[in-house]
Amino acid sequence: MSLSSEKIGEVLVVSASGQINSANAAEVESALLAYVNQGERLCVLDLSGLDYISSAGLRVVLMLAKGLKQKAGQLVLCALQPQVHEVFDISGFLAILTVVDTRPAAVSQLSA
Template structure:
């Protein structure tokens, strides 16, 4: 399975939906997409992982870099809908402690509005 990301502009935030596998083959393209997204200051971004089946260390690095860029630009990044096996990778890596993660989109949007 390949990787796909879509960006939808919303009233509160830009929503990035992920599907497929985020690994060493697909991470560079996604990193470019996210880099361009955070060129705008104070951008609010919601990343929806509901369709993501797999994430490798390369994918984790891209997510971490997005969080850093968000912080540098005074923006916000909230992740939501992590599948159990993807959530486990975030937990093992320690990312659950350093990233903003919500159970679903409604809770993520509430975090971004606060």
């Protein structure tokens, strides 16, 4: 599992690759919440490189969304692989999170 980030204007884009599972969820969560604690409010989570997410990983995404919301921020997910998209769909997360197809679409949604 690896995370990388870049700023596009006011938007922080975090790219995740590999897997988010119970073995690394706590580490990923603390890394993502550190961005929020540093003052980031607009975040895109690019999951194009993520090939597996467990329920522990879903919780991490939910905690990030919640942390951003508490700071009057917003989270947009983009570029979900089909198998990851299915996990978000089955869990009902697609109804409560903003998910778009591409990174540019996600960035423009937050930049508007």
